Amino acid sequence: MDQESDIQRELKAMEDSIRARSRSDGFTTHLARSFQKFLMLCYASWGRDLPWRRTTDPYRILVSEFMLQQTRVERVLSKYPEFLGRFPDIEALARAPRHEVLLAWQGLGYNRRALALHETARRVRDEYQGSIPLDRTILDSFPGIGSATAGAIVVFSTNRPEIFIETNIRRVFIHLFFPDAVTVHDREIEPILERTLLKKRPREFYYALMDYGSALKKGTGDPNGSLLKKGARNPNTRSASYSKQSPFQGSDRQVRGIILRSLLGGGGACDGELRGLIPIEPGRLDRILRGMERDGFIERAGGRIRC
Numbered sequence: 001m002d003q004e005s006d007i008q009r010e011l012k013a014m015e016d017s018i019r020a021r022s023r024s025d026g027f028t029t030h031l032a033r034s035f036q037k038f039l040m041l042c043y044a045s046w047g048r049d050l051p052w053r054r055t056t057d058p059y060r061i062l063v064s065e066f067m068l069q070q071t072r073v074e075r076v077l078s079k080y081p082e083f084l085g086r087f088p089d090i091e092a093l094a095r096a097p098r099h100e101v102l103l104a105w106q107g108l109g110y111n112r113r114a115l116a117l118h119e120t121a122r123r124v125r126d127e128y129q130g131s132i133p134l135d136r137t138i139l140d141s142f143p144g145i146g147s148a149t150a151g152a153i154v155v156f157s158t159n160r161p162e163i164f165i166e167t168n169i170r171r172v173f174i175h176l177f178f179p180d181a182v183t184v185h186d187r188e189i190e191p192i193l194e195r196t197l198l199k200k201r202p203r204e205f206y207y208a209l210m211d212y213g214s215a216l217k218k219g220t221g222d223p224n225g226s227l228l229k230k231g232a233r234n235p236n237t238r239s240a241s242y243s244k245q246s247p248f249q250g251s252d253r254q255v256r257g258i259i260l261r262s263l264l265g266g267g268g269a270c271d272g273e274l275r276g277l278i279p280i281e282p283g284r285l286d287r288i289l290r291g292m293e294r295d296g297f298i299e300r301a302g303g304r305i306r307c
Contacts, residue, residue: 007041007045011038011041011042011045014034014037014038014041015176017034018034018177019175019179021034022177022178022179023179023180027177027192027195029195032192032195032196035176035196036196036205039172039205039208039212040198040204040208042211042212043204043208043211043212046211047207047208047211048073050073050077051064051077051081052064053156053207056156056157056159057157058132058134058153059089059090059132060084061152061153061156061157062117062153063080063083063084063117064080065149065152065153066113066116067079067080067083067113069110069144070109070110071108071109075107076108079105079107079108082104083104086100086104090121090124090125090130090132091130093117093118093121094121094124094125094126094130095125096118098115098118098296098307101114101115101117101118102115102260102264102297102307106264109253109257110253111256111257111260111297112144112295113144115143115295116142116145119142119143119144120144120145123142124142132153134153134154134157134158135154136151136154136162139154147164148166149166150164151163151164152206155203156203156206159202159203160202161198161199161200162202163190163193163194163197165189165190165193166210167213167236168209168210168211168214168216168217169189169193169206169209169210169213170186170189170213170236170239171213171216171235171236172209172212172213172216173189173192173193174189174235174238174239175216175235177189177192181238182238183238183239183240184238184239184240185239185240185241216234216235217234252284252288255278255284255285256288256292256297258277258278259277259278259289259292259298260292260307262274262277263298263305263307264307268304268305268306268307269304269305270303270304270305271285271289271303271305274289274305
């Protein structure tokens with residue numbers, strides 16, 4: 001316990017020093033080296049052992065990256081092995097009916113990701129003979145894959161030193177290198193990331209960034225959490241990309257989830273049955289159903305609504 005406390009005190013001192021020097025001197029080569037040392041010491045002290053970090057299989061990494069978008073790691077940990085057990089490779093996922101993919105996805109939320117992952121698998125099968133192309137431009141053209149996800153897939157599959165920014169990475173750089181800035185753009189972070197990236201160890205470097213960024217979000221003083229004081233403000237609120245998520249309770253997203261679970265579990269329903277299940281005004285329910293039909297979640301036939 002004393003040793004853990006000593007390590008945390010050392011890391012906290014290093015963190016404070018980096019922020020102070022960012023304020024006084026700006027970004028320097030010496031500061032970059034201090035940051036690299038600090039980051040990898042954090043990772044060595046309490047880096048997370050996650051199942052998708054034990055593989056370089058592009059398919060398994062693709063699945064994990066889709067799941068981790070807007071979803072807590074703890075929830076993904078339980079669904080990831082279950083999903084891979086059901087769809088062990090790109091071919092199995094591509095040939096599966098859409099409703100089976102949605103059923104396996106339940107519990108992760110943001111069901112559009114399941115449809116995008118399924119469509120991506122079909123395109124990989126049909127256009128690339130089942131082999132995921134580890135090219136960022138091509139990956140970025142697939143549904144549900146943006147620049148950050150494409151970069152992560154390439155780095156974690158190949159260990160190539162690519163530059164990409166996602167929410168945890170952004171949080172680290174804002175906290176350490178822009179301690180007093182009101183608004184920070186990704187274009188300001190990118191050159192610092194490029195100069196600090198460990199070119200021979202990019203996979204570990206990004207794992208370390210993500211773990212430290214996740215800890216910063218928690219805002220606790222626990223040695224397995226953030227080095228920040230309890231109750232500290234999330235640095236990402238100062239990002240130009242930041243937008244506060246609307247409440248889930250009572251939202252259209254919650255209603256869509258209820259409808260989808262009902263249809264997946266019961267095989268179908270009529271409008272009247274759904275109105276009895278979800279106590280919302282008919283006009284709003286009709287609008288949500290039209291949106292789900294447009295997005296490919298449901299279809300209407302013979303007065304019935306099916307997944």
